[in-house]
Amino acid sequence: MPSSYGLKCPVARTLDIIGERWTILILRDLFLDGPRKFQDFERSLAGISATTLSARLKRLEGYEIVARRFYAEHPPRAEYFLTDKGRTLGPILKQLLDWGIRHAR
Amino acid sequence: MPSSYGLKCPVARTLDIIGERWTILILRDLFLDGPRKFQDFERSLAGISATTLSARLKRLEGYEIVARRFYAEHPPRAEYFLTDKGRTLGPILKQLLDWGIRHAR
Numbered sequence: 446m447p448s449s450y451g452l453k454c455p456v457a458r459t460l461d462i463i464g465e466r467w468t469i470l471i472l473r474d475l476f477l478d479g480p481r482k483f484q485d486f487e488r489s490l491a492g493i494s495a496t497t498l499s500a501r502l503k504r505l506e507g508y509e510i511v512a513r514r515f516y517a518e519h520p521p522r523a524e525y526f527l528t529d530k531g532r533t534l535g536p537i538l539k540q541l542l543d544w545g546i547r548h549a550r
Numbered sequence: 551m552p553s554s555y556g557l558k559c560p561v562a563r564t565l566d567i568i569g570e571r572w573t574i575l576i577l578r579d580l581f582l583d584g585p586r587k588f589q590d591f592e593r594s595l596a597g598i599s600a601t602t603l604s605a606r607l608k609r610l611e612g613y614e615i616v617a618r619r620f621y622a623e624h625p626p627r628a629e630y631f632l633t634d635k636g637r638t639l640g641p642i643l644k645q646l647l648d649w650g651i652r653h654a655r
Contacts, residue, residue, distance in 0.1 A: 448571070452596070455650025456578045456643065462654055464574070466553070473561045492555070530653065537649055538561065540642040545560025548638060549567055 462508050463534065467493050468501050469541065472531070475511065476538055480526040510534065567613050568639065572598050573606050574646065577636070580616065581643055585631040615639065 448465055450457040463469055467490060474481060474489050486498055502525060505511035510531040513523050553570050555562040568574055572595060579586060579594050591603055607630060610616035615636040618628050 450575065450597070452575075454575075454578070455648075455654065456646045457575060457650075458654035459646045459650035460574060464569075464571070466569070469565060469569070470555065470557075470559075470562060473559070491557070533653060534649065537642070537645040540645050541561045541564045543560075544639065544642055545562075545564035548635065549560065549563035 459537075462510070463537075465501065465504070467497060468505065469538070471498075471501055471505065472510075472527075472534055473538055473542075475525065475527045475531070476535060480514075480524040482522070482524050486525075505531070564642075567615070568642075570606065570609070572602060573610065574643070576603075576606055576610065577615075577632075577639055578643055578647075580630065580632045580636070581640060585619075585629040587627070587629050591630075610636070 449461045452458075463472065470490055471486060474486060478485070483495075483498065483502075486502075487493065487495065490498065502511060502513075506513060508530075509528055511525050512528050513525050515521050515523050554566045557563075568577065575595055576591060579591060583590070588600075588603065588607075591607075592598065592600065595603065607616060607618075611618060613635075614633055616630050617633050618630050620626050620628050
């Protein structure tokens with residue numbers, strides 16, 4: 446995990462999980478839109494590569510923040526959604542949103 | 551500004567300012583310790599290069615989140631501190647801290 450800070454502080458540990466580029470925007474989309482397909486993220490996150498998106502989603506799945514389920518069998522179609530643990534990130538997203546509205550015009 | 555997302559959403563605009571690697575930990579140190587010298591950051595942020603630290607501080611100064619003042623003349627010694635605008639980031643830091651304590655052990 447090369448992007449980990451390796452620091453004990455809780456802020457750094459949080460960032461080890463959600464601090465990588467694009468990760469918070471993936472979470473934002475899940476909070477705003479609910480369950481989404483891989484292609485939905487590619488559409489909303491202009492500039493992300495499929496490789497990066499796949500790595501970010503996999504990592505969020507590993508931390509049990511995001512989970513994947515199949516909603517069709519032929520052909521199999523998967524969608525990603527926030528777990529209960531993922532929903533606990535809501536207040537962080539809310540603060541980032543509020544600050545942007547007030548101070549980052 | 552290559553690390554900017556270039557998206558209109560307020561979350562993305564906030565991350566354009568504070569989302570780069572190390573930036574939030576620099577802010578954390580300023581919230582916890584008050585005014586600090588360049589060397590103080592190098593000590594607490596194990597692994598950051600002087601070049602990166604300098605770039606991050608300069609960018610935060612550019613956004614008027616951090617300011618610099620000289621507290622000695624011979625030789626000149628500078629310290630960095632949070633501006634009033636910088637202090638408005640407190641609730642974001644608080645949420646990152648709380649989440650780390652509860653969920654990132």
